[in-house]
């Protein structure tokens with residue numbers, strides 16, 4: 575018995591959902607310092623000593639609450655420990671627009687930190703990137719910074735094969 579494929583039933587609607595999100599003291603300081611000075615702050619757990627970037631209010635390993643007094647400056651240099659090149663259309667949640675592709679995306683561990691962050695990289699040729707290569711944060715000029723992660727549009731792959 576053959577079954578006729580039916581189109582799935584869909585409902586389309588647009589939702590207007592304005593909201594404000596309170597970042598708390600640690601993330602607020604991180605974004606304020608990034609906007610005003612272009613410097614990057616991590617946070618050092620007072621129990622296990624791990625340096626977490628981006629900074630957060632609680633160490634996930636120790637469940638110890640951290641404060642702005644635990645924040646430390648880190649450089650924008652780090653290692654690219656994993657990466658991919660995205661070759662399909664993707665709506666950027668920060669802009670609501672389709673991000674131009676291909677683009678590079680990687681797991682980056684800044685020097686002196688113990689955690690990775692996922693962010694864009696400037697290289698889209700998989701043959702020109704390698705695990706562990708040096709990457710450096712590109713930070714927008716002061717007059718373009720808004721105090722968001724978009725102030726770091728991408729990391730530049732510094733070492734090439």
Ligand SMILES: [Zn+2]
Nearest residue numbers: 619622633636
């Ligand atoms: Zn800890």
